[in-house]
Amino acid sequence: MQKITTAAQMRNMDRIAMHGVYAMAPVVLMENAGHAVAERAGAWLDGWDGKDVVLFCGKGNNGGDGFVIARHILAAGARVYVYVLGKEEDYSDEARQHLHTLQQLADEETCLLLSAPQSDADWQLLQKRLLASSVVIDAMLGTGFHGSLRQPLASIVAEVNAAAAAGAVTVIAVDMPTGVNSDTGAVSNGDDDEDGPLFADMTVTFGALKRGLVLYPGRACAGHVEVDPIGMPGPLLMQLEENPAYLLQESDIAEIVVPRSPDSHKGTHGTIAIVTGSSQMAGAALMAAHGAVRSGAGKVFLRVPGATAPYCIGVQPEIMVRGVGTGDHFTAADADEIIAESKNWSVLAMGPGLGRDAETKEFLLKVLAAVTCPVVLDADALNLLAGEKALIASRGSRIIMTPHLAEFSRISGLSMAEIKADPIAAARQFASEWKVNLVLKGAPTLIVSAKTGNVYVNSTGNAGMACGGMGDVLTGMIAAMIAHQGMSDLCSAACAGVYLHGAAGDACRKDHGPYGFTPMETADVLPQVLASLEEDLALPILQQPLIGGK
Numbered sequence: 001m002q003k004i005t006t007a008a009q010m011r012n013m014d015r016i017a018m019h020g021v022y023a024m025a026p027v028v029l030m031e032n033a034g035h036a037v038a039e040r041a042g043a044w045l046d047g048w049d050g051k052d053v054v055l056f057c058g059k060g061n062n063g064g065d066g067f068v069i070a071r072h073i074l075a076a077g078a079r080v081y082v083y084v085l086g087k088e089e090d091y092s093d094e095a096r097q098h099l100h101t102l103q104q105l106a107d108e109e110t111c112l113l114l115s116a117p118q119s120d121a122d123w124q125l126l127q128k129r130l131l132a133s134s135v136v137i138d139a140m141l142g143t144g145f146h147g148s149l150r151q152p153l154a155s156i157v158a159e160v161n162a163a164a165a166a167g168a169v170t171v172i173a174v175d176m177p178t179g180v181n182s183d184t185g186a187v188s189n190g191d192d193d194e195d196g197p198l199f200a201d202m203t204v205t206f207g208a209l210k211r212g213l214v215l216y217p218g219r220a221c222a223g224h225v226e227v228d229p230i231g232m233p234g235p236l237l238m239q240l241e242e243n244p245a246y247l248l249q250e251s252d253i254a255e256i257v258v259p260r261s262p263d264s265h266k267g268t269h270g271t272i273a274i275v276t277g278s279s280q281m282a283g284a285a286l287m288a289a290h291g292a293v294r295s296g297a298g299k300v301f302l303r304v305p306g307a308t309a310p311y312c313i314g315v316q317p318e319i320m321v322r323g324v325g326t327g328d329h330f331t332a333a334d335a336d337e338i339i340a341e342s343k344n345w346s347v348l349a350m351g352p353g354l355g356r357d358a359e360t361k362e363f364l365l366k367v368l369a370a371v372t373c374p375v376v377l378d379a380d381a382l383n384l385l386a387g388e389k390a391l392i393a394s395r396g397s398r399i400i401m402t403p404h405l406a407e408f409s410r411i412s413g414l415s416m417a418e419i420k421a422d423p424i425a426a427a428r429q430f431a432s433e434w435k436v437n438l439v440l441k442g443a444p445t446l447i448v449s450a451k452t453g454n455v456y457v458n459s460t461g462n463a464g465m466a467c468g469g470m471g472d473v474l475t476g477m478i479a480a481m482i483a484h485q486g487m488s489d490l491c492s493a494a495c496a497g498v499y500l501h502g503a504a505g506d507a508c509r510k511d512h513g514p515y516g517f518t519p520m521e522t523a524d525v526l527p528q529v530l531a532s533l534e535e536d537l538a539l540p541i542l543q544q545p546l547i548g549g550k
């Protein structure tokens with residue numbers, strides 16, 4: 001699992017690597033960092049030989065990495081223009097040491113060292129160089145960036161973006177794209193968009209992923225991201241800081257979605273109950289149930305208000321539908337029937353299309369206080385339960401709440417701006433206060449464990465999924481994952497549901513185009529997504545076919 005760090009955590013790791021028991025020389029870490037970029041970007045670009053490269057080095061240690069990169073790509077056959085944007089006295093000892101080495105290699109032919117452009121003629125020359133080169137390396141700012149981009153960096157970034165937009169250059173960022181805050185993903189984007197941030201095609205980052213590379217809008221600036229350990233001691237990289245966050249990847253999910261054993265039966269794969277819907281929104285209930293069916297649930301029961309049942313019965317034969325009561329929304333009088341039935345259910349999901357009637361809130365409170373199986377709460381259930389922190393907290397580790405940003409804002413009392421400023425902290429704080437497993441839906445979706453407070457950042461999904469019904473399908477999927485054989489931990493089930501839902505959306509995007517595919521289509525590709533997940537696993541011996549086949 002890929003760890004995601006903050007600049008402060010990274011600095012702490014640096015400090016221990018250099019000044020703790022490991023006593024690594026700072027100049028060596030910087031050497032490793034620069035070498036890693038030269039190697040990884042070189043492999044990605046099919047080598048450096050014969051390439052014209054413009055390299056911008058800022059006045060911090062990110063710039064120091066740039067001096068090392070210049071030396072390595074020169075040796076690999078590139079011709080490089082190095083803009084040294086700091087004064088010699090600005091640099092740290094290690095950066096200055098690498099600058100001195102580079103100065104010995106400088107010549108007119110292959111390695112030209114230049115200072116920051118000042119006159120109009122300097123800027124014109126810079127533009128010309130950018131358009132004539134094939135690669136730009138951004139070693140201007142890394143984890144030390146804060147505030148808004150100052151000059152001359154803002155104008156340099158604008159020139160690089162313009163050259164990239166003209167199709168002239170490939171842009172490689174060192175550690176972070178300049179202008180992206182490494183802790184929040186916020187970008188420097190002054191009054192006119194020309195102030196930044198820099199848009200990279202590839203980012204090589206050091207030690208661990210930075211939050212700003214996985215959170216939007218920063219994530220959109222990073223391009224292809226590779227993490228290099230730069231020789232940091234393994235135990236240091238593995239060391240868990242307080243409040244860890246991780247990026248979910250296919251191999252993580254493949255580990256928790258265990259293959260079915262060949263002698264399993266429908267009872268083994270869970271009885272999922274979707275108790276939701278109202279006459280205005282029967283479709284939401286059906287989409288949630290379909291999400292569960294396509295996730296391999298053993299049995300799917302849909303319980304809707306009595307007057308809603310005619311819209312749901314017979315729509316999909318796999319879903320066992322029954323109306324409860326006679327109304328068009330649930331009321332407290334319907335709760336006893338649900339509570340009695342719940343003894344046979346592996347999991348209960350409520351919310352999509354439930355409506356916001358005060359009587360439905362009474363129903364929800366009664367059901368939640370009595371059922372013992374795990375519960376997934378979405379949509380209107382979240383709106384109705386917004387003030388019920390004490391009830392949720394009393395059962396929270398058995399509950400998954402799945403709000404989107406607006407719902408989260410409503411229940412948490414935080415403004416959208418406050419959430420967006422630090423979504424990881426906001427999600428973690430909420431999960432801790434409400435003692436609940438949280439799925440904060442967005443780009444990217446965050447999952448927080450009620451038990452550990454660990455935050456998982458999803459890596460799948462796309463903007464084509466921003467349409468009504470996608471969340472309903474996800475609710476059914478998460479419910480089905482909870483009942484999946486071997487998936488006892490609710491947070492793991494939430495991670496699996498969220499990852500697979502996004503992966504299904506990505507498969508739809510590939511098949512149908514960037515948007516316009518539907519929630520039902522997304523659910524329908526789940527078996528293919530699960531198949532590719534199985535390929536990631538070595539099949540246990542019992543799964544191997546006796547005759548023929550692969």
Ligand SMILES: NC(=O)C1=CN([C@@H]2O[C@H](COP(=O)(O)OP(=O)(O)OC[C@H]3O[C@@H](n4cnc5c(N)ncnc54)[C@H](OP(=O)(O)O)[C@@H]3O)[C@@H](O)[C@H]2O)[C@@H](O)CC1
Nearest residue numbers: 029030033060061062141142143144145146148149150175
């Ligand atoms: N992690 C690791 O293991 C290793 C990390 N290493 C590398 O070190 C990097 C971190 O180095 P760092 O701390 O020196 O910060 P860095 O990003 O160079 O920027 C600092 C400079 O930026 C300036 N500045 C800030 N904001 C600005 C703005 N808005 N507009 C304009 N300027 C602005 C700020 O100026 P000031 O605000 O102080 O005047 C200061 O001069 C890290 O990203 C990685 O590349 C490797 O070498 C070794 C191993």
Ligand SMILES: [K+]
Nearest residue numbers: 138141174176
């Ligand atoms: K950079």
